[in-house]
Amino acid sequence: MIRMAGETKLSHTAAMILQALGAGHVYGLSVMEMTGLPSGTVYPAMRRLERDGLIRSQWESQSIADAGKRPARKYYRLTRAGKATLEASQKRYPLLAKLAPVAETGQ
Amino acid sequence: MKILRHAMLRAAARLVPSQERAEWLEEWSAELWYAQQSGVVDADRFCLGAFQDALWLRRHASQRAPRTASWLASPSRCLLFLAGLDAAALLAILPVPRPSAPIPLRAIFLLMGMACLILLATTRLSLGDYPASRSAPSLATRMRRWIFLAAKMALILAGMYAGLLLAASLGEKTRTAAVLVDALLCGSVLAFRWALHDQRRRCPVCLRLLTNPVTVGQRASWFLEWNCIELVCLRGHGMLYIPENPTSWFGAQRWQYLDSSWSGL
Numbered sequence: 495m496i497r498m499a500g501e502t503k504l505s506h507t508a509a510m511i512l513q514a515l516g517a518g519h520v521y522g523l524s525v526m527e528m529t530g531l532p533s534g535t536v537y538p539a540m541r542r543l544e545r546d547g548l549i550r551s552q553w554e555s556q557s558i559a560d561a562g563k564r565p566a567r568k569y570y571r572l573t574r575a576g577k578a579t580l581e582a583s584q585k586r587y588p589l590l591a592k593l594a595p596v597a598e599t600g601q
Numbered sequence: 602m603k604i605l606r607h608a609m610l611r612a613a614a615r616l617v618p619s620q621e622r623a624e625w626l627e628e629w630s631a632e633l634w635y636a637q638q639s640g641v642v643d644a645d646r647f648c649l650g651a652f653q654d655a656l657w658l659r660r661h662a663s664q665r666a667p668r669t670a671s672w673l674a675s676p677s678r679c680l681l682f683l684a685g686l687d688a689a690a691l692l693a694i695l696p697v698p699r700p701s702a703p704i705p706l707r708a709i710f711l712l713m714g715m716a717c718l719i720l721l722a723t724t725r726l727s728l729g730d731y732p733a734s735r736s737a738p739s740l741a742t743r744m745r746r747w748i749f750l751a752a753k754m755a756l757i758l759a760g761m762y763a764g765l766l767l768a769a770s771l772g773e774k775t776r777t778a779a780v781l782v783d784a785l786l787c788g789s790v791l792a793f794r795w796a797l798h799d800q801r802r803r804c805p806v807c808l809r810l811l812t813n814p815v816t817v818g819q820r821a822s823w824f825l826e827w828n829c830i831e832l833v834c835l836r837g838h839g840m841l842y843i844p845e846n847p848t849s850w851f852g853a854q855r856w857q858y859l860d861s862s863w864s865g866l
Contacts, residue, residue, distance in 0.1 A: 521632070521635070522628075522632055523632045523635050523636055523639075523642065523647075526642055526647075527641050527642065532646060532650050533642075533646070533647045533648075533649075533650025533651065533653075533654070534649065534650030534651075534652070534653030534654065535650070535653075536650075537650065537651075537653070537654035537657075538653055538654050538657035541654070541657055541658065541661075542657075545661070564634065564635075565627075565630065565631035565634050565635075566627075566631060567628075567631050567632070567635070568627075568628045568631070
């Protein structure tokens with residue numbers, strides 16, 4: 495990722511992950527399904543995006559997971575900076591929007 | 602098969618820095634559960650990716666290090682630690698019979714000289730730029746830093762001497778003694794390297810280890826903007842900038858003294 499004069503330029507992989515997250519695929523596994531990228535690419539890229547403040551992670555409530563008799567999951571959401579970067583990336587990579595339409599309400 | 606996958610995750614977790622390991626393993630275990638339930642991805646390949654993620658976390662751990670000082674942060678503890686190692690070495694050689702002849706001085710100087718030559722060839726000896734400023738401490742305070750470095754070196758040399766005593770007691774021509782001298786040479790180089798590295802990471806005023814590493818700028822755009830790791834003295838004496846890509850205009854680490862208004866830190 496390169497940051498110049500307030501504009502953040504993402505690699506194509508990072509842009510795909512941001513697009514998937516923006517489209518509501520908030521778990522690492524669902525991002526993998528959406529983008530077709532392997533786990534060894536998706537998770538380190540999400541760590542980088544989180545370190546750079548473009549996404550943030552949070553654990554879902556344990557009580558909700560317990561009610562569904564399943565393990566609690568960590569989900570990822572775009573930050574304000576992440577949304578701005580995604581918009582810039584969509585201009586840079588026009589085909590990105592075809593990957594998955596970004597939810598209107600945002601994350 | 603499920604057991605094997607969890608074993609893979611646990612093996613990968615060993616690569617993750619300890620303070621993040623439990624949460625990391627919980628996240629991957631949960632996602633593995635969903636991967637196995639949904640069957641849309643190959644669970645084995647999914648687990649293999651955990652190693653790449655763990656390695657990434659390990660590689661970038663210094664940028665996200667905990668904001669606490671290590672046990673050796675205090676200069677007195679650091680010297681005590683070295684003195685303790687020397688004391689242990691001396692205790693270890695006590696039961697060994699004394700060498701028939703004293704160790705010739707030239708053997709000690711030869712070992713030191715070889716260690717210094719290897720050090721010169723393998724590491725930077727510069728301790729960085731510490732530019733004079735109005736907030737710079739007095740000469741006496743600045744001298745403490747050099748005394749501290751000299752004390753560390755002296756304690757390392759004392760350890761070397763203990764090792765030489767042990768080698769000499771084994772006899773000149775024994776294979777074990779030769780191996781011991783080689784190991785001593787390697788150990789001395791590593792110890793001197795550590796002493797220099799430790800010195801570079803200390804505040805020149807209070808001599809405590811600097812903390813809170815933060816990456817400033819992006820490595821990819823180092824030609825256009827400041828790109829370094831920034832560390833701070835928790836007592837507010839100053840900040841250290843370490844270039845990630847040394848250049849002609851920013852080759853060595855640079856210290857910036859802070860004025861007394863920062864002492865509230």
